[in-house]
Structures are given as C-alpha cells and as structure tokens.
Amino acid sequence: MAKDTASATALGAADLQLDDAVLRALRERLPAIATTTVAAVVDEVPDYRGALGGTAGATIQRAVQMAIAGFLKLAGGGRDVDPSTPLGPTREGAYALGRGEARGGRSMDSLLAAYRVGARVSWRQLALAAADAGLPATTMAKFAELLFAYIDELSAASVAGHTDELTTSGRVRDRYRERLGQHLLAGAGTDVLTAAAARAEWSPPASLTAVLLPAAEARRALASLGADTLQVGEDLEGIADADPDHPLTLLLVPDADGPGRVHLLRVLTGRHAVVGPARPWALARSSYDRAARTATLARPPRSGAAVDTERHLADLVLTADPEALADLRDRVLAPLADLPPATQDRLAETLLSWLLHQGRRDAVAAELHVHAQTVRYRMGQVRELYGDRLTDPAVVRELVIALSGPSGASSRG
Template identity: 60%
Template sequence: MSDVDPGHATAAARGAAELDLDDAAAGLLRSRLPAVAEETVRAIVAEVPGYANALARPIGANIQGAVQLALGGFLSLASRPLAGDPATPLAPALDGAYALGRGEARSGRSMFALLAAYRVGARVAWRGLSATAVEAGLSPQTLSKFAELVFAYIDELSAASVAGHTDELATTGRVRERYLQQLGHGLLRGDPVDHLAALADRANWDPPGSLTVVVLPSSHVRAALGLLDQRSLRPEEELPDLDEDDAGSDLAVLLVPDADGPARAALLRTLRGQDAVVGPGRPWTSVRESYLRVLRARRLRVTAVGGAPVDTEQHLASLVVGADPAALADLRRQVLAPFADLRPATAERLVETLREWLLHQGRRDDVAAALHVHPQTVRYRMGHVRELFGERLDDSEVVLALTVALALP
C-alpha cells in the first residue's frame, strides 16, 4: 500500500494506492499483456468505423503503439503503488495519449473515433485483464478495485487525448488563420499568382473556380458568413485602396467562392437586408478586379431598393461612365458649353430635358412623363435646345458625347 495522501492524487492514482496486487499476480498480468493488447487492437479496428482497415495503413502502427503504451502504463500503475509523485507512473502513458490526440487533429479527424476506441479498448482490455486477475486469485474486493482502476485510468487517458486534440486545433487554427489573412490581403492587392498559390497551399485552402467580393458593414458579417461557403475569406485590417470615407467606416470584405453564374442569384438572396455591395465573379487570382468594382460602386453611391444588395452587374453603365470623374467633368463642361451663358435655373431645366430626350430617344410623351410636365413644355424646351446647338444635335458624335456626359444625374 502507498503512503501517498489519496486526496492529492488523480482518480487512477488513488485507485492504485488502494489496490493490493502481489508480485505473482502482477507477473501473470504482465505475461498476458501482449495477447490482451493484440485482442484490443483487433477489436478497435473491427468496431470503430474511423479505424476500419487501419492495420493496412500507417495509422495501424499508431494504434498498436498507443494500446501497448497504455496497457504497459496501467500495469506499472497497478503493480507499483506510489511512494512519491502520484503522476510518475502515469506520465509516459498520459504523454502518449496527449500526443495521440494531437496526431488525430493533424490528420483532420475529430475526437469521436478516438473516444470510441477508448471505450472499446477499455471493455476488451478489462475482459482480458479481469480473466487473468481471477486466475491469479485476486479477492472479490481487490477485483472490484481493479475494475475501478481500469476505468479511472481510461478516463484520464481520454482526457489527455482530448486536451492534445484541442491544443493542436488551437495551434494549427491560429497558424492557418494567419495564412488565410495573408492570402486574403494578397488577393485584394493583386499579388503574383505563384505567391497566392503558395499561400493557399500553406493555409490548406482549396482554390475555387472563382471569387466574388462582397462589402458590407462589419456588424452583418456573422449573419452573412453563417450562410455562405465555408471557404469564404475575410481579410481584416488595413484593407487596400480605400478612400477616406471607407477607411473611416466599419466595413468588412468577404471573398465568396464559386458564387458566379447561376449561383449569383442565391448569393444575392442570401445577402438581402445586409446592406451589401456585390462585385462580379472573377477567377480567384483576379478577384482584385471584383474588389475595385465594388469600391467604385460605393464611391458613386450606387444604391438598391427594398433591402436588396447592390449588384454591380446591374450598374455597369454608371460604373463605366463614373470610372474617371475628372474626365467626366471635363466632358460635361465641353459638351454643355452652349448652356454656359444662360441663367443657372434655365440651364438646369434645359439640361434635364435634354438628358431625358436622349434617354427616351426623342419620344416626347415619355420625356414629359419622366419630367412630370406637359408634352408641349418638352416641345418648347427642346426648341430652345436646338437653337443653342443647331445642327450639332444631328451629329452622332455629339449625341454620343452628350449621352455619356449626361448618363449620370
């Protein structure tokens, strides 16, 4: 019996301290350990779907090693009650269980299969060990404590594996998130393709056929991400190319995979009510084009109605015309020069009428309806415009320049 205070030991260590296992029984158990380990491995491979056919794969050696280490650790604990640190006999087995949990996480497996393996292993190992313990002549009381020790030990191994699995996910998750952030920023900057491909590989991110940029308030990101492809990227902090207004606002950028073509309608429905602006789909390494398109739409104050997101594909003419604001201003001054000497109010009415006349291809009734005036008013105003422009209104190049100059209100 151990002189360790059971109150300061783990459940398994306390169980070992209370166990009266003589050298003969320990020797018999040790001699049967390889057979018990072999039977335990076979049962795990047969009964746990995640480890089916494992013996033919590299993981098979991991399972065999883990079972042998666990059983060896148990027997050391059971046959050598503690005189010092309660964790000493447990340490190698617990370290092995912790490493096993980390390995499962690195392999992309959840803890479900490993915990199932512990349950199966405990049942099969107990069956073999208990039969040997009875053969060794253990008393019913000692056998009962032996059973308690088996299951307390398995619980501690399971807890160590869960801790290893959790720690590995936390570590690899942080590293992967760092690479995903670098990838997202590289995509928005338009970094070289080989650099982007390397980042995608490091982040274990499977490149999609296309990416679509969505810009929306940060407060709406959580709701949106819950409905979008899990591969969606969200670059954060120091977003490139923002103007002063956007740089000071609480904006988020999402890069959504494979949301072009027929899938675009579903993306727009998903973003309804999220105050989003949606760029065009582009090959994933060219998504900067989609990003810049969205930023232009925001600068032009393109809007949608009824809670729908702004679909930049529905505002291409406005985006083209507004691509160079300085050039557009120069063009307006140039083509609207005939109005320069009029009173501002008169010039404004005539420019408004000319714009609707161009947009409605001279259909007087449609122009009047758009301006909420009588058709005769349209006739009078356009007569004045013709006086100012003369034959230039019959010149297709002049009409084109006027149409472009007046395309935006």
C-alpha cells in the same frame, strides 16, 4: 497540458494491493493483451478499419501497450502511490495521441469509440490473467474500478489533445487563409498564389467574387456562405470616405456566378454589402477594385438589397475619368453657358430626356412632370442654340454621356 493534483486512479491505486506474482503474470501477458485490444479496435471502429498494417496501426499498438504498462505500474504501487502524483508520461502520451488522431483526420467520436472498445477488451483480458494468477474476487472489484477510472482519465486527456489540435490548426489555417487573401489583393503571381493556397489547405475554385460589407456583419454572413470563403482584414485600400468607426471587411466568395450569384445576393440582403463581379480566382483583385469603386458611388437600395455592381456599370464607366467627363460637359454644353443657371439646368434636363425618349414629347413630359407644350417650348430654345448639331450622331452620343454623368462632374479636384 496541465497536470491534475489528485487523480481518481492515483487515489484508487493507493487502496489496491497486487502481489508480485499477479503483477508478473499480468506483465507477461501484456504484449498479447495489447495485440488483442488493437485488433478489436481496428475491427469494430469504422475509422480504424484496415489500419493494422499502416502507420496508424503502429501508433495504436504503441499507445495501447503504453497505457496498459502504465496501468500495471500504477496498480503495483500499492500504498506507496502518492495521491497527488499525476499519471505523468502515460497521460502525456494519451494527450499526444489525441492530437495525432486530429491531425490524421479522425473524429473525436471515433477516438472515444476506440477507448470504449479498448477498455472492454483489455479489461476482459486482464481479468482472465488476474484470475488465473489467483487474484481474490474482493480485490478484483477494486481492480476493475481502478482500470475504468484510469481509462476515463486517459480518454479525457486524449479528448483534450484532440480539441487543442483542432483549435490550434484552425487558427493556423485561418492565418494562412487571410495571408492568401492578402496575396490575391496584392495581385501576386500564380506560383505565389498556388503555394499560398496549398499552405492554407484551400482548393482554388473557378472564380472568386469580392463582397465588401461592415465588419460587424461579416460573421453572420460567413455563417450562410461556404466554408472556403476567404476573409481579408479591415485595412482595405481604395475605398474613399471610409468611416473609421464602421470599418469594412472583404469576403472572397468561391464560385458565386450564375445561380450562385442569386443566392449570394439573397444571403446579403440587409447587410449593407457591395458585391463585385465573379472573376477567375487568381484575378480576384479586379473584383475587389470594382466593388470598392461602386462602394463610393452607390447607396444601398431602400429595399435593403445588396448593391450589385453589375447594375452600376454605366455609372462606373462615366466616373472612370472625372476630368475627362468634366471637359466633355464643358464642351458639349457650351451653347447653354450664357444662360442663367436655373435655365441651364431645365434645358439640360429636358434635352437628356428628349434624347433618351427619342423625341417622344409626351413621354418626356410624363417623366419631367410638365405639360407637353412646356417640353415643346424648351426644345425650341435648345434647337436655336444647337442648330443642326442635334442631328449629328456623334454629338448626340456626347450629349447623352455628358448629361448622364453625376451632377458634380464639372467640378475639378
């Protein structure tokens, strides 16, 4: 950590003179003062209660003894103290204490509360010892000012350590979580995934749902999702026609099935997102694959709602093997092949509507915005071309599949 060039305690110590008898008396009382101070912190600060017998108690004991010893050394320096000299090991110890308390899960509020209690109790004990040793009242005021300035600087060092530890551990955890996401996309085995999750301090959920969305929208979306949502970098495979100027990022959202999916779709409204299916967490790759394929097929609704892959299952099935679909179209639409292209399109459109509406002429006419007699005339042409095949369930199924595919399905390559 950075060192100050002129601390308030060093400046104060230069104006304070404690004779050897007072310093000797204070140093003799140091262990008892430290014990009393630690007991008060453990008793009054909730996060430290019950810590006396454990590692935390020993840490606090060492920190308090070091702090008081450092203070007495500083107070005894008198006019020999250089104002430009930093607090040295004591300041570094306070900084290390802050980092250790962050690693131990204690909040900054608890750390500052411990400093407040420690300052109050140690001052009371030091003042009693100094008074017993004959410290004049005029010097006692400077002694108090020096002590509280010293505690302020140590607490600031501990706060800096606490903040730095959280920042550093957060970055490390984020890197481990991104690596976990990469393992999930790679389809790694359960042992690898479980170990990666443990390193990332991430508890595996029952399921993960893949969400593809523009990288620029990811931060705002994450603010509305759970803290355990994983984010994978922008270099994603399997997305055709990706725009390099507007890269996509991937979020893996825990337990977003059932009511959770409704919430997820609501959160993603207006964010140009594609939402895959919920899958067991170790199989998240399949959710990503579904979302990636849908991203190449479906455009976001005009309403701004997220693209829900569950609403595009038929399209995904139809486009799973484009060449097979093209071959099917060529075969089942062969009776129309000799007609002019415009006539082929009209009859194919009418045939599909007629099959889906189960021959209800008025419904077909309403859908196609034509007269019912026009539907009758067109279907008469179709029957001449297909004959009895229109009564064969297998042929009907193939016609519906072929005619429901994308308009460009017959084009190869």
